[in-house]
Amino acid sequence: MSGKFVRASKYRHVYGQVAKKERQYENIRVTNNAWDSNLIQANSKFLAVNWNSSGGGAFAVIPLDEVGKAPDQVPLFRGHTAHVLDTDFNPFDDYCIASGSDDGKIGIWEIPKDYSFHNYTSADGEPKDLEPKKFLQGHGRKVGHVLFHPTAQNVLASSSLDYTVKIWDISTGKELFNLKHPDMVTSMSFSYNGNHLVTVSRDKKLRVWDIRAGKIVSEGPAHTGAKNQRVVWLGNSDRIATTGFSKLSDRQVGIWDAFNLEKGDLGGFYTLDQSSGIVMPFYDDSNKILYLVGKGDGNIRYFEFQNDELFELSEFQSVDPQRGFAAAPRRAVSVKNNEILKGFKTVNDHCIEPISFHVPRKADSFQDDIYPDAPSHIAALSAEEWASGKSTEGPLLFNMKSLFDGSEPMLVPSSAGNSEPVPPATTPSAPAAEEPSASEKGDVGQKEESTPQSTEKTLTRPPSPVTIPKPSAPKTSKENGSSTAIDETLKEDKTVNGLLMRASQLDKDNDAEDPSKDVSTWDEGEDNVPPAELPPPVSSASRVEESKLVPAKTEKSKTIPQEAVPATQTPTPEATPSQTKIKTSTSSPATRLEEKVEEFTTTTSDSNVSDSTVAPTAKTMGLKQSVETLSGLVLQLSQVVDDLKRASLEKDTRLKAVEDKLAQLVGK
Template sequence: MAPIRSSKFRHVFGDPNRKEKCHDNIRLTKNAFDSNLAKSNGKYVSLNWEASGGGSFAVIPTHEEGKLPDRFPLFDGHKGAVLDTDWNPFNDDIVVSASDDGTIGVWEVPKDFSVYVEYGDLDDCPDVKPLKFLKGHSKKVGHVGFNPVAENILASSSLDNTIKVWDIESGEVLYTLPHPAMVTSFSWNYDGTKLATVAKDRKLRIWDVRNEKILSEGKGHHGAKGSRVVWLGDNDRVLTTGFSLISDREMALWDVNDIPKGPIGDFRRLDPSSGIVIPHYDPMTSIVYLGGRGDGKIVYYQFEDDNLYDLFAYNSTSPQRGLGWVPNRSLDPHKFEVAKAYKVHEHMIEPISFKIPLKGVDMLSDVYTFQESTTPAMSAAEFKEGKTSRPLVNDWRGVYENQKTEPIVAPTKQGKQEATPAEPKVSQSTEHESKVPETASKQAAVEIDEKKTDSKSVLPEKSPKVELEEKKLPEPSTSSEEIAALEKAENQDSNKVLHSDGVKDFLAKNSESGADEEQRDDSDHNSIWDSEEEVSKPKHSPQPVASNDISETKVSSASPEDVKESTAVSTEKTTTTTTTLSNDASSEGEKDQVNTDKATIAALVNTVELLTKRIEILEAGQKA
């Protein structure tokens, strides 16, 4: 199974039409030759027809819907059954046909052609005759396909094991590509200079058409049934469908420059059905569509980075005998169409629109890019001279607004254009990283300044400024034994302080005065704290809070005056915190927590006093 991922085409869906919008009452050919049976250019649909004596096909204008009359003009002239048709991409009224009689017919659809013409006598219904026949193959012609870039250049495959490239205007054979077995499918590349072919010898070949030589070839699908091939747009990749040794349907992706290496990612099994899989690729959306003959499912994948990602599948209970895909220039952006196919039933042709659900026309530019143009990029003479060009395309906005726009040469696929070397990525990232801390620090400074101005902080307006520059101080005269004895004495004093009546009175007095202070700060706290979170989870800190753990290094690197100022701030902060906790206590559990916090704060006060005495020792050492 192909991988799945998120994609803007993930929800493309098939939208079938009602029966009255279909083309009913068709007489499909009973010939079993492997072809699509139908082709469409958006204006017409051509269909291999079952006629007495053979040699006919039908052309149906796409806007003439409903039940077809029992008799209408057919395109008749071949002596054998019509096996395949194709429309000129640069002239909507020119169609060619491949026949069992070994010839290729060139036809022009009459002006104002219609199938709904009433005739007094059915025998008086005139059929359309060909402009010319192209003769060169010695056996039946199975497939025909126009060059996507050059005007009037056509390729055809035959059971004589050759592919011939024609100039249909002059009728001459330009190039012949011999094969050891019958060709079952071929596909032009994006600029019309190469052909990919698969044959009954189970090999895939890439041809340089104008030099008539093989560029790369290798073993394809292992099954004996016929394979199909399609070139994946402006890529050096082709997709093949075929069968495994146990007759399971499968597909494979190939690098055209290295066919002998085998498929990219090996062969991918589809299902055990026996019908030929008809592939179609849309270069605008990079979507591959696979429809199997004999079943009602059409699956589609997005091609990207040498992977085919599963998108979705269109399912129907009615099996399809063939599929004819329209060029993307015939899609309707107003209906959000990304593809359209004519599904051939036994007695009906059903148009199926593949659409993408969008919220509005503003999102169309994310889906539509360029659509195929009806203007050729070169003439047949230029093609024979060896000229190479990308196809011409039109901006989709012109199609959407129904305005004629000048075609342009299709832009190269991203990543193929030569570009000047960029600066090394390492230096760019290093420069970026060096700028980030500076920017972040500036933003933090701005936030702190705003908090100082707007909020009524419980901290003093001026934070203690501690110089971090190292100062070489003289060694204190007090010994380590004296300091240890002093710490022990102070610890004993702190226990007395925690339980003294003076501290309790002090805390109670400050808790009453802190209630008013907390009420004034409520408006500021709402802008700083999340109303749904506890007070202990701030979004932003209004002031950088100094740590209560003052290490020996910090004390020794600061002047005694600075440390005194810092300890004074710490004392004031602890007092304010105590008042806040006292006012927040509204239940018995909270009161117990407040009492515990009071004891902790008292211990902190005692620690501050201890630090003060240490500072005095340092001052004494400096004076000494």
């Protein structure tokens, strides 16, 4: 064994799968504008695409179920006088979408209930273009990014080349707050409860804002490279992740304490590669997975975030590069197929491929450990409540099991393990669903039970010393043809009773913990270690690593397991119990015990002399002599068992010390 510890996670074998050709969106004309945005956005019903059109800016909205080749003439959302640079769906209204444009305006659009990408036409059969419900005006230059608030209804953030981020109430068109920056904002992200906003600017600085106070609560330098950077808040935590470049043009990922940006990144930057494309980050708070999508390449990396570290899971590879990518909300995934993320990528600016990320399991029941409660489509606060200073601890959640059962979504109070909000008094809520524990979630130490090829292993606490229960009085029965003298002798000799009970106990232990069926190792983290497999204690001068100790093998056909090396001897690590002699004996007590039992059985069964011709006294004397021999062997076996118990206690102490040392090293 190598002794290498492999980090276990139920998401280690998550894989991405591209939809079949007939489920893709073809004949799509993605804009050729060079502005840095995601180009496409998605919710549970629609897909928005920045469209390459003439006569001013436009974007298209595609219902998710209208797959296949798009018509040459399609309905477009027109109204901007310059290129549409970014769009975002309202998380609390699937039919509401906002757009930012090069003309400095923000468009608020309403998607008709009868809208169809293929068949939304006028009376003469021509596609009908749609107009905005309203425009929000206030920025002096182009609006590069728009982003809806995660908890408050109708609250929108927009960034512009006028170096400001404005917060709007789109229902009234009123500007609520204005956050001034020294340079252009290249990316922004709301905190989980929506009280703070993190921005990264072209001046290579990160800033965390208290939005309603209009002030910076934390500020610090970000990546040193010249290209644009991206930032995302890591769900229900005070950590943020950034993607950017080093001075040597290495693509990097950094983790930061949102309220201590001055201290720098946590643990150093993670270097991805030396590609030139910007990396788009997407974070799934339900599964604590960060997806990194590179512009200009076809790869999608994903990492599990835990204890301020990113652990690489796997990578989706494709020869088709993407310029844009969108992740649908949690309520859009296919729960019955163990899908944890539904994404969409552009391919060569004329096709959009759906990509599903799955946890490989074979189960017909709801997998509650990978589907904790997720943000719902109901807002926790109104725009007026939030602007006046009212706060919530996060979005209202719903039970994901409703997607599996096909029932109505049930709102639940948030729990500390995933999200923390308590619904307002005006919002009905159901009793909280029981949240899986940390071990059930697989943060540390859980295997993927449905994946045979999984190599996940964990270090578990060593087993407690094995104790053999004190035998009770045995039950004897008369064999056919046995004499009264033999029965009386068996009743009077207590050593026979002890032998039978110990043999019975060892037989049970051997059946329950047969090493030939399940070999226990550290990497596999098994808790049940048979007494006969515990290695002997070694001196400090010749101590070897516990992870390399080879457990003794026991033959499956034996009723009583082979004897292990006693604690009084110190053999080399390569020696096995079957090769080690005890004192001057040529075989182990267990082997001699079996030979005596076999000899006694053969003698009594093969005898040609009938019971009636042999005197009871001679038969009794022969049996008593055999019993005395067996008694001596039992005493030796008992001593070996006691030695094994002591060895187990000593090993338990050593393993506990190693475990404490590992805990101290991890704590540092």
